[in-house]
Amino acid sequence: xxxPRDMKKVPQDDKRKRARNGSGHVxxxxxxxxxxxxxxxxxxxxxxxxxEENCMGELKVILGKIYLGTYVDGSQxxxxxYLHKWHYDYQExxxxxxxxxxxxxxxxxxxxxxGSIPLKxxxxxxxxxxxxxKEITGxxxxxxxxxxxxxxxxxxxxxxxxxxxxxxxxxxxxxxxxAGLKTPKVPQAKIQVYTKRDQYNIELAALQHEDKNALLxxxxxxxxxxxxxxxxxxxLDFSPDRDFFDISFILERLSKKWVKNHSEYTQIPIIGxxxxxxxxxxxxxxxxxxxxxxxHMSDQAIAxxxxxxxxxxxxxxxxxxxxxxxxxxxxxxxxxxxAKLYKDxxxxxxxxxxxxxxxxxxxxxxxxxxxxxxxxxxxxLGHAQKSTTENMYGHSLDETKKRNMEKFNRRMAL
Numbered sequence: 298x299x300x301p302r303d304m305k306k307v308p309q310d311d312k313r314k315r316a317r318n319g320s321g322h323v324x325x326x327x328x329x330x331x332x333x334x335x336x337x338x339x340x341x342x343x344x345x346x347x348x349e350e351n352c353m354g355e356l357k358v359i360l361g362k363i364y365l366g367t368y369v370d371g372s373q374x375x376x377x378x379y380l381h382k383w384h385y386d387y388q389e390x391x392x393x394x395x396x397x398x399x400x401x402x403x404x405x406x407x408x409x410x411x412g413s414i415p416l417k418x419x420x421x422x423x424x425x426x427x428x429x430x431k432e433i434t435g436x437x438x439x440x441x442x443x444x445x446x447x448x449x450x451x452x453x454x455x456x457x458x459x460x461x462x463x464x465x466x467x468x469x470x471x472x473x474x475x476a477g478l479k480t481p482k483v484p485q486a487k488i489q490v491y492t493k494r495d496q497y498n499i500e501l502a503a504l505q506h507e508d509k510n511a512l513l514x515x516x517x518x519x520x521x522x523x524x525x526x527x528x529x530x531x532x533l534d535f536s537p538d539r540d541f542f543d544i545s546f547i548l549e550r551l552s553k554k555w556v557k558n559h560s561e562y563t564q565i566p567i568i569g570x571x572x573x574x575x576x577x578x579x580x581x582x583x584x585x586x587x588x589x590x591x592x593h594m595s596d597q598a599i600a601x602x603x604x605x606x607x608x609x610x611x612x613x614x615x616x617x618x619x620x621x622x623x624x625x626x627x628x629x630x631x632x633x634x635x636a637k638l639y640k641d642x643x644x645x646x647x648x649x650x651x652x653x654x655x656x657x658x659x660x661x662x663x664x665x666x667x668x669x670x671x672x673x674x675x676x677x678l679g680h681a682q683k684s685t686t687e688n689m690y691g692h693s694l695d696e697t698k699k700r701n702m703e704k705f706n707r708r709m710a711l
Contacts, residue, residue: 321360323352335359337370344468359468371469376419377402377412379469383459385554387466391584392551392562399552401452404437416463419474428453428480446481453480488689491659495648500597502646509608510622510630512601514642514656519598521660521678524632524653525549526588529580530621532606539602541593544679546580550631553577567628578631588679661690 321335333344333356344359346352362368371379380402390398406412411427428449435444444452456475463469491499496518503515513527525547534542548565553575556562562581570577583589594602602621609615609623620629630638636653643650657678664674675686 321356323349323356325349333359335363337363337368342370342372342468343471345465355468371463371467372417373415374469375413375415377406377409379416379463380406380412380456380459383462387462392549392555392579392581393584395552395555396550397451398455399555400437401455405431405435405452416460416470419460421474421477424453424456424475424478428478432481446483449480450483453478488658489651489655490662491648491651491655495646496659496663498646499642499648502642503601506642506645508638509604510624510635511638511642512604513622513630513635514639516598516601517653517656518660519595519601520592521657521664522592523547523657523679524635526583526679528620528622528630528632528635531618532616532621533618535602539599541591543589543591544583545589547583547588548578548580548629548631550576550633551579551581565629568626569628578629583679585679585681587676587681590676590679592677658690661686665690 321333323331323333326332331346331349331352333346333352335342335344335356344352344355346355359368374382384395384398384402388395388398409427411423414423431452432443432449434442435448436442453475457473460470460473460475464471464473500515500518503511506512516522517524517527522544526544529544529546529548530542534545536542551562556564556577556579559581562579565578565580567578605621606615609619612625614623614627622630622635624630624634632653639653640650661674661678664677669677671683671686674690675683678686680686
């Protein structure tokens with residue numbers, strides 16, 4: 298194996314062939330980036346850098362690996378195999394994003410024509426054909442119809458992110474073959490909020506329900522918590538007087554393989570769980586530091602938690618360090634498992650179904666109507682950015698401003 302030759306900068310129009318392994322040079326591209334070119338098995342390859350120094354550093358590492366025989370040419374790897382490796386070996390993403398990406402890769406790219414194509418042979422037409430098919434018959438539940446605009450956009454973004462990594466970090470590609478692909482426009486999502494009458498009926502149905510776990514619905518209307526935060530609550534999180542509690546964890550179902558590399562997650566033992574299942578229930582940290590917060594409760598929420606505690610003691614399930622929301626089996630409610638009880642509460646209330654997160658939106662809207670200031674509400678909701686709160690509930694803020702101006706005008710007219 299030949300020793301790497303000294304790297305040198307050459308003019309952009311230098312056409313000399315460098316077919317020997319370990320040879321390379323850098324050049325300034327017309328787009329302002331620096332490109333390092335090197336040869337492997339007679340084929341020219343490239344790496345990139347924002348500065349000449351960065352580019353030469355990248356090129357030096359690659360030439361060193363070629364010289365030692367440790368360089369891996371991943372450009373021959375099928376797209377599916379690459380995505381699987383990228384997903385598990387290189388990514389640091391939120392658990393919820395990991396679950397979505399896992400579905401996209403294993404559910405949509407596995408055994409697909411697109412997934413079988415080597416990276417270096419991928420072309421825009423391959424992606425166009427893939428997305429056209431998914432738009433028509435892309436559902437994974439065997440129901441007729443294709444994927445929605447949001448899912449198509451998310452898959453496209455994931456693929457673009459993965460291929461950019463192959464270009465900029467692994468140097469297995471010189472360009473992004475999915476660049477320029479457009480997916481159907483995603484319509485602007487409108488935040489759903491329960492009316493005051495619906496909220497009253499929901500609260501009444503939850504209070505009258507024989508299973509006190511239904512009070513979780515009422516509690517969310519008075520705290521605005523995320524479902525994973527509610528399900529993670531332990532009696533240890535409460536103050537001695539039960540007038541406030543601290544949010545320190547979220548409960549969610551995650552891939553066991555992904556969690557192996559994340560020691561901050563603790564698996565929760567589940568009675569009757571299949572040992573060979575690919576997922577499990579885990580207790581982990583909130584998405585952001587702002588998710589860790591203290592929630593002071595209204596009298597309604599305090600009374601609801603008290604009712605749940607009494608039921609647990611009657612059922613022999615109560616433990617001072619146990620979960621607040623427990624199923625009759627003793628297993629904690631997980632977010633997706635609570636859906637059945639939530640739907641039952643809505644049915645008894647005579648209210649049309651909206652996703653559980655609507656309870657959180659309803660709390661925030663009522664808070665704006667009561668003239669909560671944005672910083673306070675952002676802290677209660679656990680938003681990392683105050684702008685998130687303002688953008689999400691701006692419609693309520695505008696209505697509040699309008700009412701305040703009407704009050705001002707009436708006062709000034711006196």
